[in-house]
Amino acid sequence: MTQVDRSWDIETDLLVIGAGAAGMTAALVGAIEGLQVILCEKSDMVGGTTATSAGTVWIPGSRQGQLGATPDTVGAARTYLAALLGEHAADERLDMFLKAGPAVLEYLELKTSVRFAAPPVHPDYKQLPGAAIGGRALTAVPFDGRKLGGDFARVRPPRREFMVLGGMMVGKADIPALLAPFGNWANFKHVAGLLTRHALDRVRYKRGTRLVMGNALVARLFDSIRRAGVCLRFETALREIVCDGGNIAGAVLSSPTGEVAIRASKGVVLATGGIGWSRELRQRLLPDAARRFSLAPSSNTGDGILAAERVNALIDRDLESPALWMPSSVMTQPDGYVSVFPHIMLDRAKPGLLAVNKSGERFVNEADSYHDFVVAMLGSSASASSATPAFLICDRSFIGQFGIGLVHAGTKRLKGYLRANYLIEGETIGELAQKISIDGEKLAETVERYNRFADTGVDEDFGRGSSLLNRFNGDPLNKPNPCLRRIGPGPYYAVAVWPSDLASSAGLRTDSCARVLSHDGKVLSGLYAVGTDSSSIFRGTYPGPGTMIGPAIVFGWCAAMDAAGVMPDLTASCDLRRER
Ligand SMILES: Cc1cc2nc3c(=O)[nH]c(=O)nc-3n(C[C@H](O)[C@H](O)[C@H](O)COP(=O)(O)OP(=O)(O)OC[C@H]3O[C@@H](n4cnc5c(N)ncnc54)[C@H](O)[C@@H]3O)c2cc1C
DSSP states (O other): OOOSSSSOSSSEEEEEOSSHHHHHHHHHHHHTTOOOEEEEEESSOHHHHTTTTOOEETTTTOOHHHTSHHHHHHEEEEEHHHHEEEGGOHHHHHHHHHHHHHHHHHHHHHHSSOEEEEOOOOSSSOOOOTTOOSSSSEOOOEEEGGGGGGGGGGGOOOGGGETTTTTOOGGGHHHHHHOOTTTHHHHHHHHHHHHHHHHHHHHHHSOOOOHHHHHHHHHHHHHHHHTTTTTEEOOEEEEEEEEEEEEEEEEEEEEEEEEEEEEEEEEEEOOSSTTTHHHHHHHSSSSGGGSSOOOOOOOOOSSHHHHTTTTBBEEEESSSSSSEEEEEEEOOOOTEEEEEOOSSSSSSTTTOOEETTSSSSSSSSTTTTTTHHHHHHHTTTTTOOOOOOOOOOOOOEHHHHHTTTTEETOOOHHHHHHHHTTEESSSSHHHHHHHTSSOOHHHHHHHHHHHHHHHTTTTTTTTTSSSSSHHHOOOTTTTTTTOOOOOOOOOEEEEEEEEEEEEEEOOOOTTTTTTEBTHHHHHHHHEEEOOOOOOHHHHHHHOOOTTTTHHHHHHHHHHHHHHHHHHOOOOHHHHHHOOO
């Protein structure tokens, strides 16, 4: 533990470390509430994992959600969380999240350029009482990156795998038009507009400036912190937290000009993006089979959690899962770049695909959430029928219609993917099985059984297509089940998928104001942890889309309001909502 025995280089009110959704929200709100704020970011860009995400926030009962096609209430969310978490639903942090969430969105909309809207349908991930169809998960409103001027280059770009035409972002809402540009006039107009804008952008910028999803959210937060007067220091990384007696007094950071000690009279907020690539934390906290691939940027290396541990903070491990997962396929590109492609929603639920383990057997409802898919993979990781990696199997027509992983729908030339061993091809099921080293007879049996389910429309083994989420991500035109159709004539294809973490859920134990707790359960005065540096309020479960960034923003707000000494009493507004 670094005690105060040195002079400070800089003094401020609030020191925020890490410029993702959580840190930028805390810095922004601190500045709005009159604090002098320094936000230190290790890399040369803002955004972290948030910039590469879908930018969805799960915040029940918001006004923005009420404007959507299927309004939501806090009461329904409480029912849902009670069904999901049982006795653990009675939790002060969860309660704070539900009470503060709608107020935080109002606050941001009133005082900043952060905006969210509710897509008509964005279902929760579990079919339980109180589950929402829409109105609970909100998406960031697209943003024009040109408004940031030269600072646009400081916004971390999305994952390369998610951009097309050398830097054009594609949002979920763009996909139907892009898949059928000549399908109707509206599609054609939309696609022509996107392409024209992108062509013009590329004359002046390195990538497209029409920002959607996580990039839109980050750009909106960045735009707001610039206006609010936050002092943002790039390439400045937390090294040690400094204590003064029992209190946290500030931190020592490395910067391009050397070490800098910053005293923060109102507090230090840790927002460094959780476990990330930290070898030590991955070893300690993640299961063996899931340590290899992370979807975090390389600058996320567990610094906040490890530094806090050194001042006696506690890592909360009492969770269902230490991380939230996505199955990802991996391909080394011709230029040496290793693409890790998360299979979020474009292929797994579509009819005509199945997933098998090393024994050639299905092991999961492939159309369930990406997290549940990997939980099933990990469940069998130590056995002979291990599903690490698992193989996604389909036929040629599936690739033509839906694409698989990095292979976009309609791709005619598969050679590059086959040469890279990303896509494995077999003229027959037996040949495919042999190439992926699984039993051919077993795989043929599995495909035959799947095809029988496709004929009846009922997956007797895993209930594929039985939930709203399954059907939402399936193909509505496919009957009788939008997620099941026969695997047809060859050639057949396989893509290997591996567990990868999209966010850590094990993190520092905090209270309802995001204050970090020590081993004896006491508040470490002056130290806050938000976003993935704090442990999951949902105990490592994955209730629905946006359940990481939603709490990151809400507790970023709580930390700043608490540090500024202006935390409002939220009871009244909560009661009003319950009566609805
Ligand atoms: C493909 C994908 C899609 C996703 N979609 C969603 C979604 O739609 N909704 C949702 O809720 N979640 C989503 N997630 C998860 C979500 O993106 C993350 O959980 C969330 O963005 C984490 O936010 P954060 O602020 O805690 O960390 P980050 O956004 O990762 O920010 C951490 C920042 O801290 C900086 N940093 C690290 N160490 C230091 C240090 N020592 N000093 C200073 N700075 C440091 C990093 O450089 C980084 O900029 C998705 C994840 C992925 C991979």
